[in-house]
Amino acid sequence: MIISSVETFATEYVSLVRVRTDDGDEGWGQVSPYHADLTAEVVHRQVASHVLGMDADDIEALNQVVLDREHKFQGTYLYRALCGVDSALWDIRGKRAGKSVSQLLGGNRSEFPVYASSMKRDISPRQEAERMLALRDQYGYHSFKFRIAAECGHDIDQWPGRTEEIVKTMRATLGDDVTLLVDANSGFTPKKAIEVGHMLTDFGVSHYEEPCPYWELDWTREVTRALDIDVTGGEQDNNMIVWKQMIDSHAVDIVQPDICYMGGITRTLKVAEYAKQAGIPCTLHSANLSMVTLFSLHFMAAIENAGKYVEFSIEGSDYYPWQQHIFSPGFEIRDGNLLLSDKPGWGIEIEPEWIALSDYRVSYNKASS
Ligand SMILES: [Mg+2]
Secondary structure (H helix, E strand, O other): OEEEEEEEEEOOOOEEEEEEEOOOOEEEEEOOOOOHHHHHHHHHHHHHHHHOOOEOOOHHHHHHHHHHHOHHHOOHHHHHHHHHHHHHHHHHHHHHHOOEHHHHOOOOOOEEEEEEEOOOOOOOHHHHHHHHHHHHHHHOOOEEEEEOOOOOOOOOOOOOOHHHHHHHHHHHHHOOOOEEEEEOOOOOOHHHHHHHHHHHHHOOOOEEEOOOOOOOHHHHHHHHHHOOOEEEEOOOOOOHHHHHHHHHOOOOOEEOOOHHHHOOHHHHHHHHHHHHHOOOOEOOOOOOOOHHHHHHHHHHOOOOOEOOOEEEEOOOOOOOHHHOOOEEOOOOEEOOEEEOOOOOEOOOEEOHHHHHOOEEEEEEOOOOO
16 A cells, blocks of 8 residues: 555645555545645655655654654644645545544544634633623533733733733633633743732633743743643644653643644654653644644544543634635534544545635655656
């Protein structure tokens, strides 16, 4: 089962990848969103060039070959691109086995709880609380994540007092029975982060994401040690040395790798396994409704140390028009749970209308063509 072609279907925001084999198998995957047209170029130049002609089922070896050959280029674009091929190969593996990817990974669930995840900071606390309340009634969500601080804000809030006000407003509006999570997106120094953390604890918030600049691991660890609330992070990280440092020193209470930033399922499994050995749960980062949320659902439904919920973005076509109508069936939420199909592979069909509007490129295995 030799990889015979790697195709990209790119837009500026997202690029799908189709891998075909000489046996006639085909699998669909996706690179990490944003600047995806640039990432598609990397797929052909620095990933496909190495994997064409390799055994499609030896995903582990194939990851290694790409990273070895491109050892001078181990930055985000390489991993973003690698995810496109890695995720397509898991689709092929599932289709050949007649199992969903989740089943291949040992899962047998048909749904998984989600938390409703806001991407907005330019929204007033009242508006945020009101839309969450409406979504709770519509979809049965029981867990909600909203934004505090300003992204990489150096202790300066989005506007004065917003952080304190939104925490208070969310709890007052949604009541005491719901789970509240916050994301500070690298916003605070340790002193301010700890001060905010005590306030979060007072309002029963249970998940405090990325309180400090994520590259300042010592700062994050200081906050984790000072607070009882779960401090979480890791979405941007893709380097295994960093993951080991983070986990070995318990810099966070919950790890949050992003499958697309990590380079795919194969490398993310290693992080989850390493965290499991340390008794640390894994709650993946999946901040939009492209295939990353599908990958995360299959993954979380299978691993032993899965956190309590899959991240599910509440932003629709008004905010992220690019994530609509890529594949079918689309995501379905019932009583706060995301439904998981047991169809082989990722269990989806790519929408021909979406394909028709994307930029197409193909790399062939020259030995077989
Ligand atoms: Mg985050």
